[in-house]
Amino acid sequence: MHIALFTDFHPGTVGGIQTSVAAQYRGARRLGHRVTVFTAPGPESTEPDPDLVVLSPVRALSVNGFAAVLPTRANARLIDAVFAERGPVDIVHTQTTYGVAVAGVKAARRHGIPLVQTIHSRDDVFIQHTSPAPYPAALAMRALHNSVLPHRGRMPRNPESRSARHAWHTMIAQAQAADAVIVPSAHFAERLRAHGLAGRLHVISNGVDDDLLDELEATPPADGRDATALGADLGATARRADAGPLRVLWCARLSAEKRPLAAIEAVLRVPGAVLDVYGDGDQLAAARELAGADPRIRFHGARSQRDCLHAMREHDILLFPSLGFDTQGMALLEAAAAGLPVVYCDAALSESVPPGGGVLTGPEPDAIAAALRTLADSPAGLETRRTAIAATPFPARQSALSAEITAVYAELIADPPHARMPRTPAEVPTAPGRLPLLGHSIAALRDSLGFVRSLAAVGPVVRVYLGPRPAYVLTTPELIRQVGFGTAGEFHRDDLRAAMHEVVRGASNVLAGPPHELRRRMIAPALRRRRLQDYAAVTAGIADEWAAALPGTVNLMESAHALVLDTISATLFTADFGAAAKAEVRRNIPWLLAQVVQRAALPDAVNRARFLADRRFAAKAAALRGEIGAVVRAYRADGRDHRDVLSALIGHVDAETGARLGDEEIVDELILMLAAGVGSTASILAWVWYETLRSPEIAKAVRAELDTEVGAGPVEPDHLYRLPYLRRVILETLRYWGPWVSTQNADGPVTFDGLTLPDGAVVVYSPYLVHHDPRHYPDPARFDPERWAPERVDGIDRKAVLPFGVGARHCPGNNFALLTITLATAALFTHWNPALDSGYRVRPSSGDFVAAPSRLPVTLRPRTGR
Template identity: 65%
Template sequence: MHVALFTDFHPATLGGIQTSVNALRRGLERAGHRVTVFAAPTPESTEPDPDLVVLSALTGVRVNGFAMVLPTPDNARRIDAAFADRGPIDIVHVQTTYGVAIAGLRAARRHGIPVVQTVHSRDDAFIQHTSPAPYLSALAVRLLHGRFVPHRKSLSHNGESRAARQAWHTMVNHARAADRVIVPTEHFADRFRAHGLDRPIRVISNGIDDELLDRARAATATATADDAKPRGSAADFTPETAGPLRVLWCARLSPEKRILEAIEAVRRTPGCTLDVYGSGDQEAAARAAIEAGDLADRVRLHGGVPQLDCLTAMAAHDVLLFPSVGFDTQGMALLEAVAMGLPVVYCDPDLAETVPQGGGLRTRDPSVASIAAALRDLAADPAQLIPMRKALSDHADTARQSRLIAQVTAEYTELTAARSDDGAASLDGIPTAPGRLPLLGHSLAALRGALPFVASLAEIGPIVRIYLGPRPAYVLTTPELIREVGFGEAGSFHREELREAMHEVIRGASNVLSGTPHELRRRMIAPALRQRRLAEYTVVAADLANAWADALPADRPLNLVDEAHRLVLDTISATLFTADFGAEAKREVRANVPWLLGQVIQRAALPRAVRRLRVVANRRFAAKSAALRGQIAAVVAEYRKSDRDFHDVLSALVRHTDPETGARLSDEEIVDELILMLAAGVGSTASIMTWVWHETMRNQDIGDELRRELDDFVAAGPVRPDHLVALPYLRLVVLETLRFWGPWVSTQTADGPVTIGGVTLPDGAMVVYSPYLVHHTERYYPAPETFDPDRWFAGRVEEIDKKAILPFGVGARHCPGNNFAVMTITLATAALFARWRPEPDPGYRVRPTTLDFVPSPAELPVVLHRR
């Protein structure tokens, strides 16, 4: 099994979490598993570690002395690259709740890998003890965490402070994002349950690395100096041999650990010494307390030391002092003391779960006075330590990592087996996007900024749940999952809801058909879009582009969005039906198709009940739809009567007979397909065309290169069909525009249960995918927010995963008019920029609208100057 461990502490730094993670890693490796560790950096030089991936930290920012990492796109790229380079990862095991752990969660969701989280520490207590403004600090952490990990609003009340409640929000929601949660003690598990955690919780103790433990015991066995021997018999405690009570501290020097209280308790206890192993923020305060109490001969600071030094030091002391309260969930030093047979003085009743009965002494309360009283009692009668050591000896090997590793790997195995047994994971494992509001769901977030909203979902997981009002929808964020749907591997889908929204104007076109009817219809319309026909349409499109460009007004304001829609509508209608008796239909198309298309999009977005309330708009929609269908149906009837080939789309549709079935399209079916082609052109082709113009004007280098190419091949002459292959740079600009401004949403509805990425969705589930999302994911396109036509050059284009190129969809829903659209855009752009130098309005900021499936500029105001 290949396990990815994520921790916010570099393995070479000192601390309980680091010690636990290192022991887990070595235990897994000794058990035959492969481990890759992802961690924060450390400024100190360390030994090279080929299985360690260090993430980028914020420059100059340190928290409690440790580097701070955020789940940035750069770190996501590092993780994804490591996953790709190092082979398949079976389990992601996160060990903290901060930036590295968040990055691990998100990486696991991107790659569909099960997640285990071990929760080591009480962040609520840590913030309470260490922050000058606990509530504000805890709130800031929660808000930052909630930007990356979905947070539920609800949290059970447990009488804690406001600061603690904010911290528990972060801890619980981080745990909810995992598939399995491990905690080291039962009392800590109870706290999570009390705060409403509904994920499976397993209690598995932290462990001590077997090799280190054996080395420490071997060092103890060979020790000869009196101060290096454990005192475990009555002879060791005679007045002649007893000496002072040798107290040991092995922990961080920080407020929550209570080092200052420990020093004060020793000061109040004559005949007692204290050796302090550890470093931290309160080291200076500890030195000051030693000096103020004249304790230099009794309290010694040794600084931070490796775990082996702490273990061997335990053999040379009489008792471990562990005074923290309400912070430690288990305490690595307690486990080490038990393993080395060192009695413990502790204050927190919860820690009795870690200290075996009879193996230590719990103070009456956490006060300094009570700690000092316990130490004085032991100093006065050190023979009490003998039965304590005996009690500990029965538990000396319970914390060996080798004894615990099987419990951890059992959790791994159960999770991976659950994913593979029936190929379907639970719906509960699908993360919900942050920002869901009561009743509205994510609708408000989508309305405020649809493009950044959908782009943000890629980091959450391969499938992300969003809510459109109260209804859930499942967004696919990887091209692999999109292909499962597109190629029918996931199951069957339909578009009945879209059909219902548009049935007055388009009743049964190929975009709303499913299954066998959809396959047959695609075969029936394919001849109209074959290369031979496309060559004929190109002549018409070039003539229209030249005439349009020649007629544009010079030196006065012009909205290129309107011009693009006009040109595309003229081009499509001219290639649909060229016969003279189509003139009235063309006028009807120009007058009503744009308005009808806008209404279709609005109606599709509205719940059925709300749609019915729009009485006036519905009547107008029905009337205009009937008029348009009537005009086009009349043209279809005339074409049938003439039985001639006018070298246009309608001729191909009317005359074609399917060779497999002998079927021919009815007049009604042809009307549906013609209106669909018109709507697609107005809504999508015109939008991409306008974005090509905008990006060419916005990026001077791109505009200059395009004009040079046009000067070389088009010059002052008209644009011709053969220019389509003579303008390679323009082709790159069009390709990059299709990536950068591709469709932002496409939906289908499950026709029965469907299985996508190992997750079974129920009948009727809405499945959403967004080419825009994939096109703006750094995993597939480096620097996705940079408009870079050169990425499509030979030598670079090979780096792009072909599965991630989705501007025209994939599989059965791939747009059949893609070549026609690219042809129209290319010829129009060449005609415009060969003749004109568009000057954008400097006072207008171009903004995308998402009223259609393809984003469109709201306006593109310019003044045209002749070249």
């Protein structure tokens, strides 16, 4: 597998986490896995490592001597580029709680990769001891962390300072963001649980690198006595000469939380002891000052893990006085590996000391000194402890631990938690990037399509905030069908109904339940295939006329809109006395529809304040309804079938109930057809042209087919069935640019696969999201009409084909839309050779439920032969 490790501490720096992470990646490689390490900048002398990726730090900011990295967009881009180049990544494993680790969490969520977090350190104690102002530091860290990785829920109270509590909030949030959490010791796992971390915690010890252990085993001790295998004899080989001083070793950072000063003070009080200090840190000066000129305290500076291990072979005791900080204590493990007894002060660390191999003492220098004195006076006591260590199998060989860690990875990869259905609303993950108050509005407005695409990787149901109110996005076709077929419960559209109210009062798209079913039955005959034959003749004529009249340079987006508006209104009412209503439609519908979209998107409070716009909206809506109402009455008086939509609506009697549509209901449905049909069809039409024009192969194939089937024209209804290649281009356009949002409200509680959402919950789905999910469409970012070729189409899961929705609200105008798009495209390309303006870059605008190219500027050259 390919593992991406994220750590804020560069492996070239010294420290317990660094040592542990380095052992982990060497261990994973030893097991045959690939590892890429993302980290902060390290010391300049560090050898370049192709598997190490250094993220950009915040300039001139370092925390405790370490470069600070933030999860910026530039770092996200770098991570994405490395994933693309070296990927696919199977698992992300974050090891810290700072910027690099947060960037790792975000990358895992962006790419839908399972995420493991190891919590190594007690940030609460660390901040308390090392920061000059612990409270503001912990608070600032929590606020910063919360702004990029939202903190959820409440944390149980524990007896601790306010700064410690802030630090715990950050640690718990970091752990909660992961799919699995690893901790190095059981006592630390208990603390995390006491702070509210739920779910499974894996206790897997830190480890010591196999090569180092093998080397230690093979190296003779410096005093020349035989080296034997790690185990029974190793302790004995390092035996102190009875007459010499007690050789005490310090192997840790010289930092307050490790308590080096207590160690030095203790040794100074034991005349028969010497102390070798291996380590560096901000308490070095204080430590030197305390040691004064006493030659028994010897400072050796920061040393490698290898040096420390070998030093352990040359000493009698490791002094490890840290208290309430270490979650395991790497040096304790190393001492066990080297057969070295320890004196320590933290009872919780007994877990890391082989039974009988250490002396637990009080934390005061006096108590530590007393323990050392006893050992100095009694070499037999040391011997007993060495024998006890030797008798205990060493538990922390890295290869064995790496096998445990990779088992955790494998379990997550086999059953990715982000694909699991949440059982309660509280378990529904929130989309990354939520801002205070604004929620996800900025992300959704800036790049709606990219935002929607990113949600599939978050989970089957994702919570998003477009303002303060949550909405639940369904990301799988199976869940979407549960809305479409009503198995999840009832839904209504009262929000949309309010936004449309003056112009459309009770049309099918805002009705719910039995009235909706009845209305659908009533309008269905108007859009039946048999009727479409008649509409196709009208549509072909309009398309041919429109194409012939196009100027040499044109914005095809605008032109598509005008064409579709004319086409649909012409098929609604063909009789001569509909002319005035058609003119009214052309004059007012585009503005009214733009207003409906705005009203639906704006919060109620803003809508209430838009008096002037509201008055204008009401006046135009009344004028439009009045004109169309007059045509309906004229049709009724006339009594003939004009073979158009209006005649069909007037003439239909519901077989089940005997119901007929009233005038106002017919006005509603006619306006709805314009509202739902014009923008959507025009946008897809423009995308068909754009996709054709930007690919020379597709353009060539479309033209070749038209040459054969339509020749010099004119376009006729029959051509609809004779253009299979164009049909594939249209189907692929509907996949690629299909509707990006559909919203409804739960009418009472609704239940999806065991997850119950409350009454009123806003439930959203996006055909566009499903159409761009690689689980349903391989290489989804590729526009490839051949997906729909007869030999490949069977490989597409029909449930994931959603351009016209699904179930009860499936678009009744789908065939009409396909007909219009096919005939208009045929007309355009039989008349002209369009070319996109050079330098033109498309910009999708997602103001409506189908995104549109904001412009489509082309130059038209006549087809030769016409």
